[in-house]
Amino acid sequence: MASSSGQKVVLITGCSSGIGLRIAVTLAKDEKKRYHVIATMRDLKKKDKLVDAAGDAYGKTLTLMPLDVCSDESVKQCISNVKDRHIDILINNAGVGLLGPVESISIEEMKRVFETNFFGVVRMIKEVMPDMKKRRSGHIVVMSSVMGLQGVVFNDVYTASKFAMEGFCESMAVQLMKFNIRLSMIEPGPVHTEFETKMMEDVAKMEYPGVDADTIRYFKDVYLPSSIDIFEAMGQTPEDIAKCTKKVIE
Numbered sequence: 001m002a003s004s005s006g007q008k009v010v011l012i013t014g015c016s017s018g019i020g021l022r023i024a025v026t027l028a029k030d031e032k033k034r035y036h037v038i039a040t041m042r043d044l045k046k047k048d049k050l051v052d053a054a055g056d057a058y059g060k061t062l063t064l065m066p067l068d069v070c071s072d073e074s075v076k077q078c079i080s081n082v083k084d085r086h087i088d089i090l091i092n093n094a095g096v097g098l099l100g101p102v103e104s105i106s107i108e109e110m111k112r113v114f115e116t117n118f119f120g121v122v123r124m125i126k127e128v129m130p131d132m133k134k135r136r137s138g139h140i141v142v143m144s145s146v147m148g149l150q151g152v153v154f155n156d157v158y159t160a161s162k163f164a165m166e167g168f169c170e171s172m173a174v175q176l177m178k179f180n181i182r183l184s185m186i187e188p189g190p191v192h193t194e195f196e197t198k199m200m201e202d203v204a205k206m207e208y209p210g211v212d213a214d215t216i217r218y219f220k221d222v223y224l225p226s227s228i229d230i231f232e233a234m235g236q237t238p239e240d241i242a243k244c245t246k247k248v249i250e
């Protein structure tokens with residue numbers, strides 16, 4: 001179902017960079033103007049890259065809103081701000097990575113990943129569901145990962161967060177189907193975004209107390225160089241994922 005303007009209202013999380021930014025711009029620049037994009041980010045000071053890329057679409061088919069998916073209050077505030085317009089499509093894109101031997105990662109860091117990648121999605125779905133159910137219409141898209149399907153060494157916690165989210169969404173899909181609400185998952189392999197850079201910056205600062213020498217050597221000398229090679233050789237662009245997302249919602 002489209003909004004009164006005839007455009008579908010699409011809310012996207014994590015639009016300050018990477019895949020979210022590119023999905024927002026691709027949909028806002030749709031040649032048939034089928035979408036009104038509410039591009040959200042937790043820090044609106046980071047809006048310039050998105051605004052530049054959106055060009056003329058900014059302020060017309062694309063508007064901005066603050067949203068931190070880790071905050072109950074922020075999620076409630078954002079969804080209540082757009083309630084009158086009704087969200088037709090929710091794209092849960094915001095996510096964080098975490099790489100390294102488990103012994104080097106604190107429980108607090110692990111919780112941050114689950115707060116974003118798992119509970120962030122749960123919060124969003126819980127908040128948009130009542131209106132979608134009432135209208136018996138809607139589409140929820142979740143940016144999972146190939147690591148939501150397959151465990152990958154040294155990505156233990158990230159993989160676990162995406163597996164948890166996949167399980168939640170697969171179960172929810174059955175419930176939502178009865179209300180004509182679709183739930184789709186996108187599972188990209190490596191994509192060239194700031195995601196990889198941010199993880200590598202964290203790895204550069206990593207300490208290895210209590211980690212055995214073999215694991216450290218395997219991580220630093222084997223895993224890291226080969227994962228960089230895989231990214232270089234196989235990495236898709238955010239544009240590839242944005243096009244795929246557009247196909248999924250069409």
Ligand code: NDP
Nearest residue numbers: 014016017018019068069070094095145190191193194195
């Ligand atoms: P980026 O790091 O470029 O983008 C991640 C986005 O999520 C940023 O806008 C970031 O905002 C936002 N974000 C992080 N935490 C929060 C939060 N608490 N509330 C709101 N927004 C938040 O990475 P990608 O574009 O690559 O990642 C997008 C999605 O794609 C993620 O879910 C990721 O797991 C998934 N993915 C990525 C792959 C890759 O290889 N790049 C492969 C497979 C899946 P901020 O700028 O404020 O940090």
